[in-house]
Amino acid sequence: MFRARLLPLVLVVVAPLLSGCIGGEPTVALLVADGSDASSRAVDADVFTERVEATCDECRVVTYDAEGDAATQKSQARQAEASSADVIVVVPVDPDDLASLTGRGVPVVALGTSVPGSDRFVGLAGGEVPTLSGSDLDTARAIILGEERSMTFVPTHAMSEQSADVAVGLLADTPVDGGEDVDGVTSWLFEDQEVTVDTLTSVLVSQGVLTLDDLCSGETAKACARLGLK
Template sequence: MRCLLLVCSLVLTSALSGCAATDSTVIAVLVADETAQVQQPIDVERLEQRVAEVCDGCTVRVQDAGSDADVQASQFEQALEDADLVVLDAVDPELAESLVQQAGEVPVIALGTLVPGADWFVGLSEPAARMDGVDSDLEAAREVIGGDRKSFVHLPAAEMSIQAADVAVGELADEPVGESVEHEGVPSWLFDPVTVRIEDLTSVVVASGAMTIAELCSGSTAKRCAKLGIT
């Protein structure tokens, strides 16, 4: 229903607040693969929570492509039927460019990976170094605790997802979020990938909610955590 149906009072300081609506406004979130556990660029739960906080009348509709670009193309076409805005975590950025060209007046936020032609981009300032030999970020973090790995690269998915939610609601309320930068011709909010070492575990991944102490320090890592003072 776009912003004509959205009645918002946005406080654009460090956060947005106080949004209400006279009718439901649909934000379609198209996820490349929600089951991915290594360097996942999107935190769907945080995005949904943020939208709920700042827009009472917004509905977030999430669809997972399961890493299939054709499935995502179909989901994108379906989203255009009634969505007011699309947040796109692209399976294949090159193929997604053609999807964005079909969006018409429906704005698109590229999240995680830049898609040429998107209205906005929320993602990394530079590509993150790939992590090999692990099936999840948690496994990599536990290897750091165990001494089998010196560090791993953490993507600030929670922070990026919150920013994407703010950009989406700001656009729908006709109150654009400022302080973007131009990145390959697209207004962007860029975040740095974080190299996490043993001393950074609690201040980075635990503080952000990406992992818990219980997950990090159980079973084979429990004694090591106690020795290192990770509590």
């Protein structure tokens, strides 16, 4: 197992600064179910990549997009293994179809939905990650306009960073704090939140997911003023 050199940012979650990697740059393969699906809430690939690169200065992230096709994702998993990925983080299209993912002994982190045989899991305490008809921004603006009554907010940013920390911890062979045993798998579980017009700012804005300018520009400006959103 490579021992990647970790930057100080990750000291709180993984390990002391480690020596340079041995034999090449450690690689994290990120397998996403469908990168173009605005309703997906399991991972933000950009946030994930930035976190890995911020906490491990010699690591690289290679992202594979299955575009919603289970067979494609299975092929991509084999490709990641053949390309010497050191850790695989996967948002599965079909979890059961990936049961043999670890044939080469590569650690697997399941994200959003548990994968049989995975080594680590990052997801929601309440179960699978829900999908919405559009992005967080689109749905929040629809709530302001009265077209939707509520939305389920999934802390995608936090889950993406957590899974990145777990991947780097596996690369460094160092435990990451905060996990709990769930059916024999070390897991990090987050809470989703039901958001209404009354809690848009206290949840989405206060957590930095959206800004008031995002919510209250253009066609929603008058509705925001009427609702006193500020």
